[in-house]
Amino acid sequence: MIVLKFGGTSVANAQNISKVIDIVTKKSKQNNLIVVVSALSGVTDLLHLAGSTAIKKDKTYLDIILKIETKHIETIQKLILPDEQNTLVNLINKEIAQLKILLDGCYLLGELTPKTLDRILSFGELLSSQIIASALKKVNINNSFVDSRNFIKTNAFFGKAIVDFNKTKILLTDYFSKNNNQISLFPGFIASTDDGNTTTLGRGGSDYTASILAYCLHASSLEIWTDVNGMFTANPKIVKQAKPIVSLSYQEAMELSHFGAKVLYPPTIQPVLNSNIPVWIKNTFEPNEEGTLIFNESVSNGNPVKGISHIEDISLVTIEGSGMIGITGSSKRLFEVLSLHNINVIFITQASSEHSICIGISNNDAEKAKLAIDNTFEIEINQNKINSCIVEKDLCIVALVGENMKNHQGLSGKMFGTLGKNNVNIRAIAQGASERNISVVIDKNDVKKALNSLHERFFEDNTKQLNLFVMGVGNVGEKFIDQIHQQKKYLRDNLKINMRVIALSNSQKMIFNEDGIPLNNWKSKMNNGEKANIKNFIHQVQKLNLRNSIFVDITANAEIASIYDKFLEKNIAVVTCNKIACSSKFENYKHLKNLSRKYNAPFLFETNVGAGLPIIDTLKHLIASGDKIHKIKAVLSGSLNFIFNNFSESFSFYDVVKEAGIQGYTEPNPKIDLSGIDVARKILILIRESGYEMEIEAIQNNSFLPEECLNTTNNDDFFNSLTKYASHFDSLLKEAKTKNSKLKYVASFENGKASIGLEFIPKESPFYNLEGKDNIVQFYTDRYVDQPLLIKGAGAGAAVTASGIFADIIRIGNV
Structure with a gap:
């Protein structure tokens, strides 16, 4: 038996569901299948929005219900023949009617409890799974729809319920001993308590549903079908050079998913790990691609780092004071109060002096955490033994992950050195005792630069990408661009330098392209560029915040020479043939040199004297x-x-x-x-x-x-x-x-x-x-x-x- 799980993008619309049906059809020829599906893409968000809108006494929740209904009806109309649609449409209408009753209640009461929210959110998977079950029958694939709530049992911790594996396993084993269906289709994400109340397994819980089923039924493998070719060395939406990872150990996959690799819901690994069930991450839209295999070994390709992951929207909460030194129970009190308030701790670091404890939590929990901690330590705060806790918002955790990192020296130094060279300030550091990950907290504005810099350092054969912002495309500037265009392949092959021109500007026009301006037709691009503006140019360079950024001044303009500090203080190197800055007042010359040293931003001006002579x-x-x-x-x-x-x-x-x-x-x-x-x-x-x-x-x-x-x-x-x-x-x-x-x-x-x-x-x-x-x-x-x-x-x-x-x-x- 194989368990297949298809995520929201895989079932986003009728066209994508057809691809799912093709995959299930091929797989069913050789195996009995359990198919787990998520809600149609975007529906869970709409259900959340409907609930939050209703309790605000805003009747537009009715429009959201209509939008949800329309999305499902349109999907049915495109998947199912007209004369076979009525039964399914009636079923959907009944479910929508129940949804409306719940939301009407929220509107009248002005209240949305976790219990009610779980019931509301359950409609996404219930609707999609019944549509897909009918669509499978349409192509003569016999299957049975199985309501997950009848078999996956949890406690009453609504929002992220804890599974009772013993009860769940008994129920599932009993069901499948009597029903040897070739294909059983389960809605993901949802479960229920013993008394029948609907619960959910956490956002992304459809992966977890599939893992629970694989574990309880001793499946030969679990396949997570998504919209990418496996787990990547970094988020491919942020790091264009990221590559699929061929294989990972269970532990590596858990670390990457915990630190934000959204391809896999973090709790998914634990059930299959206990039964040594291999997990494949596959792409619904490119089913022939290899994907990523997750199993009980870490296969090394010579690189101890398997991937770089990150979690956004993090807050650092710090509690410190001399009253913590040598006092037992401080940590217990801190984590106990966080647990009581249902606040998940993502990151922990403590000073060896016991003077402070720093934790990373979600931005959404920051204010609640501060209030709870300050109340818990109120006496010590009033006695000035402990400071009121400090909250820093809008941060991000970046982690290097690899099973074999513990056997390699200097990885921390390479990580910190790479971030330091790119002026990425590290706010906190943590490394697990297993040495399977090294994680740092940084400002969210530096995430893209940090991920790309680290990926370049650990995965791109030491190829350094230089991002150029060029001011001045006259006689010298044109020759310069021609030389880059001519030498680009040589630089990449022989010097491991990937040189990209991100911006060009003259006195009239300027153009930006984050992926690099094509140098074979840059002149025509310039003709259609936006109006040149120095302030806007500076703003866009700083906003992009790219690694290894270099401002290149090929003018003789005094105004341009006066803005070098704006770049240097943002860790952007300056290369110039413009002599005005270095021959200005000595105080300004020294200031620029000092900024260069302070922010580790090269300031080079060889061509100020002797053109190309050294x-x-x-x-x-x-x-x-x-x-x-x-x-x-x-x-x-x-x-x-x-x-x-x-x-x-x-x-x-x-x-x-x-x-x-x-x-x-x-x-x-x-x-x-x-x-x-x-x-x-x-x-x-x-x-x-x-x-x-x-x-x-x-x-x-x-x-x-x-x-x-x-x-x-x-x-x-x-x-x-x-x-x-x-x-x-x-x-x-x-x-x-x-x-x-x-x-x-x-x-x-x-x-x-x-x-x-x-x-x-x-x-x-x-x-x-x-x-x-x-x-x-x-x-x-x-x-x-x-x-x-x-x-x-x-x-x-x-x-x-x-x-x-x-x-x-x-x-x-x-x-």
């Missing part, structure tokens, strides 16, 4: 290894180097500046480059990263531009001024030739002083042969005294800048 990274390594920078001499502007390398008698200064803009070497406003402010920002960043405190005003700027050029307010006027002062620039070129030198714009730092300006570079200088848009930096340090450490290479251009940004992101991925 200048800042090299500098950081020097400082970290104990070296000290004494002097810096550098050509830091690829655009200015390009300009002065191409400036000649045949190519005017105006023409070469124009060409530099066309090539993408200068900022949109070329005066930023030519005025020296861009170089000043770069040398300032190097000085600060070397460990010195300096403001940009302290840098001596020896500008080569005439005053009128510097005072222009728009690009047209600026270029006109370059033409007007052509002779000035020509004279600089002539002087360089006279001195057998080349013009280079040089930044210097030595003895605490910094300067920038145009210099005549002699042939013996390493700066002399600096070609094209190249940069060069010399670091003189304790270790590099006579011969400086030299870094040289392309220091401008969209592609190299984009690659530098890309490299910073990969650095984060490799942490």
Whole structure:
């Protein structure tokens, strides 16, 4: 004999019930079956709503009754032939009439007792099971409808009754010894007391009904048919990468179901465990999928963690005080009062000092628990020996589960480290003596991040998913996106990095896609995006609260540079080529660095100096290894180097500046480059990263531009001024030739002083042969005294800048 249980989604409508009938038909060819069914999807909620509406003297409960009736009648009409519908419809109408009488009473009395509620809720399964029994007969599958209340006996603890297994087993054994039906169909969830009052087995109790029947009748197996392919490594609705678990031990399944795996009602396992009956979790809509097998062994696949589960809507209740230390019976009094008030304790942790006890309960029980506990310890509270209990609501329990976890060291450290890196604050920790689970309490807003981070750590072959929020999709931004698109497979296969662009924004439009923006048509998506708004952008990034989030600033915008703190303080990394933030007031620069350390959020800006050259990274390594920078001499502007390398008698200064803009070497406003402010920002960043405190005003700027050029307010006027002062620039070129030198714009730092300006570079200088848009930096340090450490290479251009940004992101991925 096999017991099959079909959940609410499996019997949600006529179409789904037809799939159930197909499965039962195939199974019945080889076995005698017991079929247990839940209420039609959503009906139990409607019954709850009808009851709560009626006691409020709200007559819309009548509309809810009509909705329930209509749902069942429509299902009958789609499943049963018209000339065979009348008997079943009359039966349904009689049941609905009884339901209405009960709810009318609730309306008149303004009261809904647990006993009455159980009777009201029982209608869901009673109606669905009789419809399905008739539908089976329609396809010539002979079956008998069996009212579970006649055989499953419980105490009078309405709402979550306790089964009397001895009486139940005797009744069922006697019935089946006289009735050898090939298929027996039972409504799930419902039972009754000895005096015939209807009880229920708890929300999700249809699984429990099936387990009780399997145990009492010594079934060969129990199959729970649902809408997913078994139990998953995590909730697949929250963790897209979650995978079905091939097999679990009974204990592992109980732990996962207790901690919120909704595929299985927690009490289901105990009856079948005692009889060693295997349990299959199968998918009604994909019946050929393997599903999950639950039996008496834990089969290891090399990973000690079998799954990650969670319970939402949790409150932490803490009772603490010096009056608990060394006093026997405090715990007994606490748990006794909770039991008396029917409050289920989900989570317990106690300080080794006995100073405090912390429990996790449902949010719905929080206020009741506080009142009861404070009343119980009223004397101690009044004597200031114990504090009034503290309640923290809207939390969540997350648990790692695995039978073999006890044999592996360091799992707790990996779990806590993973959560810590993603700024998920742990409010409480508990680990059972069996070491079969490690559970933590966290804020409900961090659940998605926590589950995905832990799943990534324990189940995804150490593949790290990076979620990028990109501001700025101009010349450099476009190259950056192209590079991600091109390298995505390589990163995943070779570096174990899954890089997704979640948001893109320019000054006009922005788009978000939590599953990742397709990069093959991102431009068309941008055209149809919502209006760009910085505040909304920040809000959406923070609201998504994704793990490994990175804000990427590919602008030269001061307003964008001013919002980095909004990301860093939310544990969102910042990668930027925008030099404004790091060259702003020293106090702000330090603040951003401190936020980065405090919230474990990387703040990387390699492309601030030298585009894709590893200048800042090299500098950081020097400082970290104990070296000290004494002097810096550098050509830091690829655009200015390009300009002065191409400036000649045949190519005017105006023409070469124009060409530099066309090539993408200068900022949109070329005066930023030519005025020296861009170089000043770069040398300032190097000085600060070397460990010195300096403001940009302290840098001596020896500008080569005439005053009128510097005072222009728009690009047209600026270029006109370059033409007007052509002779000035020509004279600089002539002087360089006279001195057998080349013009280079040089930044210097030595003895605490910094300067920038145009210099005549002699042939013996390493700066002399600096070609094209190249940069060069010399670091003189304790270790590099006579011969400086030299870094040289392309220091401008969209592609190299984009690659530098890309490299910073990969650095984060490799942490």
